[in-house]
Amino acid sequence: MTKYRSGLGWDSHRLVAGKPLILGGVKIPSEMGLEGHSDADILSHAITDAILGAAGLGDIGMHFPDTDPEWKDADSRKFLARAEKLACDAGFMVVNVDATVILETPKLSGHRDAIRKSLAECLKLEVNNCSVKFKTAEKVGPVGEGKSAEAQAIVLLTSKY
Template sequence: MSYEYRSGLGWDSHRTASGRALILGGVTIPSEFGLDGHSDADILLHAITDALLGAAALGDIGMHFSDTDPRWKGAESMQFLLHAKSLLAEKGFELVHLDTTVILEKPKLKDFRTAIRENIAKHLGLSLELVSVKFKTAEKVGPVGEGRSAEAQAVVTVRRKVPEYAGV
C-alpha cells in the first residue's frame, strides 16, 4: 500500500478584548479578557482549520466562513474545524499528526494543555499522542508581548492511499 503525504500550515491572530471569553481549542480559559472576532475567535481552531484546508489545497478559512457573513457571527469555531475535516475525508485524506503553538503573554496556559489536547483529539478522531499543543510567550515584544493580541500556529500531516503501480 502506498500513501501520498501532504503537510498544511495554519496561522491566526486576533486582538485581545475585554468582555469576551478566551476560548482555545474549544476550551474556555478563565481570563480577564478574550479575543475579538466575528466568531468565537478561537485562534487555535482557526489555525488548525487553515492547516487542514491548506494540506488539501482547499483554500483558507475565510473562503469557507466569511467574517462578513452574519451566519457566522458568534459561531463556535469547532464547526469550522469539523467542516475542514469533512472536506479532507471527501478527498480521501486522513489526519496523521497535528502540532500547534499558541503565543499569548497571559494568562499562563499550562494547566489547560490536557483539556485542550483531549478536546481537539476527540473532535478530530485522533489518539491523544497525535495532538501536540505548545504554549509560548512573545517575551513582551510586539503586539502579542504587549498583551494586545494573541497568535496560534498549526502544522498538520495528512495522507491518502494511492493505487499501487501495476506495471505494463
C-alpha cells in the same frame, strides 16, 4: 495522489476585555478574551487553515467568511470538523496536529490536556496525535504587549487510497 501532505496555519486576534478566551474549544479563565466574528478561537482557526491548505482546499475565509451571519459567534470547532470532513471527502485523513499558542497571559499549561482532548475529539484523532505548545512573546510586539494573541499549526494528512 501524493501519499502525504502537510499544511501550515496561522491566526491572530486582538485581546479585549469582556470577551471569552477560547482555545481549542476550551474556555480559559481570563480577564481578556479574543475579539472576532466567530468565537475567535485562534488555535482552532490555525488548525482549520492548516487542514484546508494541506488538502488544497483554500483557506478558512473561503469556507467560513466573516461576512456570513451563519458564523457570527460560532463555535470554531464547527470549522475544524468541517475542514476534517472536507479533507476526508477529498481523499485524505488527518494524521497529526502540532500547534503553538503565543500569548503573554494567562499561563496556559494547566489547560493543555483539556485542549488536546477537545481537539482530538473534534478531529477524530488519538490525543497523542494532537500536540499543543504555549509560548510568550517575551514582551515584544503586540502579543508581548498584551494587545493580541497568535496561534500557529502544522498538520500532516495522508491519502486514504
